[in-house]
Amino acid sequence: MNLIKVSLGKNIVIVGREADAITFISWFKKMDIRSEISLITDTEYPGVIRSKLPLIVLEETDPLSSIIYQKNFLERILLVKIINHPDLTKLNLDDILSRSYDKVVITSISQPRINIKDSVHLVRIEDAIQLREMINEGCEEIEVYGGLWGIWPATLFSSRKFPTVLYVEDKDFYKEYFDTDIWNIILKESNYKFKIKIVDLSAISYDPKRVKVIYGFERPLLRDITEEYRDKISAIGSSTITLDKLINVKFFHISEHVSLAQARMLALELLGFHAFGCTRFFQSKMGEMFIASCGFNKESLEKYNIKTSVTRMRLPLYDESGTGNAEIIIKGVAHRYSRKLLGFQIVSTSSLVLEYVQLAYMVLMLGGTLNEIISMVSSYIPKERYFHDPLYKTIYSLWSKTLEYG
Structure with a gap:
C-alpha cells in the first residue's frame, strides 16, 4: 500500500465490491464526516x-444478511x-486517476487466473444467484477451482450431498x-466429503x-500504476500484493479477514493514526475440522533460508464445563536464533479453537x-489440569526448543 495522508474535507473514491470497501468507508467516516466519498x-x-x-x-442465508x-x-x-x-x-484506472479525486482507494478486486468456459467466478451476490440457478437446473458434480482457498465452498457443497471436486x-x-x-492430520481427521x-x-x-x-485460482487486479499517479492511489485486499510485516516478503490473498484489517489500517493511516500492518492468515472449515494458519509455517520459510525451531502439541480443549472432550493441535514456528515468533498452525474439530x-x-x-x-501473564499454570492455556503452553515449549541453539 502506498500511504499518503489525506487532510479533512477531501474528495475520495473507492473502487470495490466486497466487505473491505464498505469497512474502509465506515471507518473513515467515523473520523472524517466532511470528505466526499x-x-x-x-x-x-x-x-x-x-x-x-x-x-x-445453498439458500442458507439471504443477500441482505451477507x-x-x-x-x-x-x-x-x-x-x-x-x-x-x-x-x-x-475499469480504466488511468481514467479514474486522471480525474479530480484527491485519493483513489482500490479494494478487493481479483481476476481468474484460468479461463474456463461457462464458469462462475464467485465474488458477488449476483454470481451466487447465477450459480444457484445453474445447480438447480441439474448438476451431476460441482467443480471448485481454488486450491487451498477453495476448501470452504467445497466443504459446504459436499456437506449438502452435492458431489464435489476441489481442483x-x-x-x-x-x-x-x-x-x-x-x-x-487434517486429511486423516477432518472427515471431509469432497x-x-x-x-x-x-x-x-x-x-x-x-x-x-472459480474460488481461489485468482490473481490481483493491479500490476503496475503509472508513475504519475503513485501518490494518489492506495490498494488493499485481493486487488494487489500485500507486504508481510514479519519477514517483509510479498504475498497475494483473498482472505476477508486480512482485507478487513487492511481496510481499517488504511482508514487510520490516511488520517494520521498509527496502524500495525498485517501478516498472512488463512482460516476455513474442512469437513468437520476448523483449520487456521497465522504467519508462516516451517516449509514455507525454507525457501527464504530462514532457520527455524518448531513444536507441535495436541492438547485437550476445555470448554466451560471442563470436560476436555475436544482436542486442539497447535504447531508453533520461531526463528532459531533471534527467537522471533513467526507462525502458528491450529486445527480442531471444536469451534472453541477460533478464540485461540x-x-x-x-x-x-x-x-x-x-x-x-513468555514473560506475559497467562492463565496456564504448570500441573494445573483445568487451567491450560494451550497457546501459551505451545509458546513455552517452543521457547524451550530454542534453548538448544544458545
Whole structure:
C-alpha cells in the first residue's frame, strides 16, 4: 500500500465490491464526516462478505444478511455516492486517476487466473444467484477451482450431498500455509466429503452437468500504476500484493479477514493514526475440522533460508464445563536464533479453537521474541489440569526448543 495522508474535507473514491470497501468507508467516516466519498462498484449488493456466497448458493442465508450495510444506509446515512460500473476488472484506472479525486482507494478486486468456459467466478451476490440457478437446473458434480482457498465452498457443497471436486495446482498446494505433518492430520481427521484432484488445464472440457466455480485460482487486479499517479492511489485486499510485516516478503490473498484489517489500517493511516500492518492468515472449515494458519509455517520459510525451531502439541480443549472432550493441535514456528515468533498452525474439530486463532494472530502482530512473550501473564499454570492455556503452553515449549541453539 502506498500511504499518503489525506487532510479533512477531501474528495475520495473507492473502487470495490466486497466487505473491505464498505469497512474502509465506515471507518473513515467515523473520523472524517466532511470528505466526499464515492463508491464505484459492479454489484447491487456492495459490501458482501465473500465467505457467505456459498451459503447464498445453498439458500442458507439471504443477500441482505451477507453485506456489511444495505445500499440505502450507504447513500442516506453515510452519504456515499454510488457509481455503477458493468465490470470492475475492466475499469480504466488511468481514467479514474486522471480525474479530480484527491485519493483513489482500490479494494478487493481479483481476476481468474484460468479461463474456463461457462464458469462462475464467485465474488458477488449476483454470481451466487447465477450459480444457484445453474445447480438447480441439474448438476451431476460441482467443480471448485481454488486450491487451498477453495476448501470452504467445497466443504459446504459436499456437506449438502452435492458431489464435489476441489481442483488444486499441484500436490504441494497446501505448503504455503500448512506443513506436511499438519496437513496429514487434517486429511486423516477432518472427515471431509469432497475429492481433491490436480488440475490439468489442457483437459478441462465443457459439460453442462458439471458446474465450474472459480474460488481461489485468482490473481490481483493491479500490476503496475503509472508513475504519475503513485501518490494518489492506495490498494488493499485481493486487488494487489500485500507486504508481510514479519519477514517483509510479498504475498497475494483473498482472505476477508486480512482485507478487513487492511481496510481499517488504511482508514487510520490516511488520517494520521498509527496502524500495525498485517501478516498472512488463512482460516476455513474442512469437513468437520476448523483449520487456521497465522504467519508462516516451517516449509514455507525454507525457501527464504530462514532457520527455524518448531513444536507441535495436541492438547485437550476445555470448554466451560471442563470436560476436555475436544482436542486442539497447535504447531508453533520461531526463528532459531533471534527467537522471533513467526507462525502458528491450529486445527480442531471444536469451534472453541477460533478464540485461540484470534489470540495467535494478535501475539504474532506484537512482534516480540519468545522471551518477551513468555514473560506475559497467562492463565496456564504448570500441573494445573483445568487451567491450560494451550497457546501459551505451545509458546513455552517452543521457547524451550530454542534453548538448544544458545
